Amino acid sequence: MHFGRGIVETAEDFGSQGSxxxxxxxxxxxxxxxxxxxxxxxxxxxxIVTSATYKQSSDxxxxxxxxxxxxxLYARGPRWRMTAEMVRDSALAASGLLVAKVGGPSVKxxxxxxxxxxxxxxxxxxxxxxxxxxxxxxxxIYTFVKRNAPHPELKIFDFRNRTESIARRRSSxxxxxxxxxxxxxxxxxxxxxxxxxxxRSSSDEREQLTRLYRLAARxxxxxxxxxxxxxxxxxxxxxxxxxxRKAESLLGVGVAKVDPAxxxxxxxxxxxxxxxxxxxxxxxxxx
Numbered sequence: 001m002h003f004g005r006g007i008v009e010t011a012e013d014f015g016s017q018g019s020x021x022x023x024x025x026x027x028x029x030x031x032x033x034x035x036x037x038x039x040x041x042x043x044x045x046x047x048i049v050t051s052a053t054y055k056q057s058s059d060x061x062x063x064x065x066x067x068x069x070x071x072x073l074y075a076r077g078p079r080w081r082m083t084a085e086m087v088r089d090s091a092l093a094a095s096g097l098l099v100a101k102v103g104g105p106s107v108k109x110x111x112x113x114x115x116x117x118x119x120x121x122x123x124x125x126x127x128x129x130x131x132x133x134x135x136x137x138x139x140x141i142y143t144f145v146k147r148n149a150p151h152p153e154l155k156i157f158d159f160r161n162r163t164e165s166i167a168r169r170r171s172s173x174x175x176x177x178x179x180x181x182x183x184x185x186x187x188x189x190x191x192x193x194x195x196x197x198x199x200r201s202s203s204d205e206r207e208q209l210t211r212l213y214r215l216a217a218r219x220x221x222x223x224x225x226x227x228x229x230x231x232x233x234x235x236x237x238x239x240x241x242x243x244x245r246k247a248e249s250l251l252g253v254g255v256a257k258v259d260p261a262x263x264x265x266x267x268x269x270x271x272x273x274x275x276x277x278x279x280x281x282x283x284x285x286x287x
Contacts, residue, residue, distance in 0.1 A: 002048050004080030004171075004286075005070075012167035022072045054078065058287035079287040081171050084157035085140035087284050088186060094215045094278070095193035097137040097256060106144040107135040109151075110185045110254075116149050128185075128255050136186070136255060156180050181279045188271070189254025191278060195270035196259050205230065212274055217282035229273055236272045240265040 007027045010018035021027045030044070037043045048054055058077035068075045082090060092098035108126055116125050123146065128136060143151060147162045156176045160166055181187055198212045209229045213221040221229070240247040247268035251258050258267070277283055 002045075002054060003071075003074070003078040005072075006168070023074075077287065079285060081173065081281075082157075082284050082286055083169060083171075084154040084159040086286075087157050087181075088140045088153070090284065091187050091190040091278055092137055094283075095190035096197055097190055097193050098139065099134045099137045101134070101138070104138075104142065107131075107138045107142050108144050109136045109138070111151060111153075115152060116146060133255050153180050153184050153186065178279055181284075182275060185253050187278065188250070188275070189256050191274035192251060192254065192258070192267065192271045193256055194274045194278075195267055196262055198274075199262055199266060199270055200259070205233065208270070209233065209273065212270070213277055216274060216277040217280070219282065229276070232276060233269055233273050236269040237265065240268045 007023050007030075008014055008019055008021050012018075030047075033047070034040075034044050053074050054077065056074075056077040058079040060076060060079075064075050067073075071078070089098060108131065110128055111125055113125075116123060140154070143154070145151065145162055150159060150161050156174070157180075158169055158172055160169055194212065194215060198208045198215070201211050202208050206226060209226055210221055213219070213225060213229070244264070247264050250268045250271060251264060
């Protein structure tokens with residue numbers, strides 16, 4: 001969970017058909033420590049994430065790539081793509097839309113029409129306008145899961161169905177993921193909310209772009225990143241200035257209210273900049 005792969009990569013198979021441990025002594029030591037702690041799972045997590053190994057930089061040099069391409073020897077910090085739930089929750093958290101409430105019944109966030117066949121289901125998926133706004137922005141752990149019709153956005157990011165138990169989840173990298181991040185109403189709405197927040201934070205374009213990048217990618221942007229984002233911002237600003245209907249169409253996605261005090265073209269422009277950053281590995285990669 002913390003490094004993207006286990007000491008035994010085949011976590012579902014520790015037998016003769018599975019992978020051998022990369023660090024058998026470490027595995028034994030962690031197992032004994034876990035037992036001696038009274039099976040304290042939280043203490044085990046704390047031990048791992050406060051270790052010098054976990055806190056290493058994830059930067060990859062040519063030398064490290066040649067010696068340990070898959071980071072099996074832990075020569076650098078972990079780097080792995082977020083799980084389906086984390087991708088969605090991260091976007092909502094960056095935008096300020098994520099509802100922090102703990103517990104409660106399952107919710108039904110945005111989903112394309114027709115995923116649930118009414119002839120084979122006793123459930124009808126509600127339209128976003130028929131739900132409380134908070135229901136659309138709860139943590140993904142509260143999303144209603146129908147076993148024979150998994151949520152498509154989660155499925156694209158390798159969410160497994162609930163008809164089988166698994167010990168690890170495989171991770172893929174496909175064009176569909178980029179399309180979902182670019183067009184799914186859940187993400188477009190989050191980008192707009194993030195854009196509104198950064199526009200309110202400052203009147204200086206570079207400061208706005210810096211704050212956007214820090215919120216979306218959890219890092220300070222390099223000068224080259226800011227230059228790229230600034231050029232993209234200006235090109236999109238010209239586009240929306242020429243076509244107001246295009247801006248209105250973008251701002252009309254989702255149920256979250258649009259701040260009337262903000263300039264519509266500027267908000268649409270910054271929304272697209274947010275989409276650009278959130279669709280980059282910097283945003284959805286744990287490192």
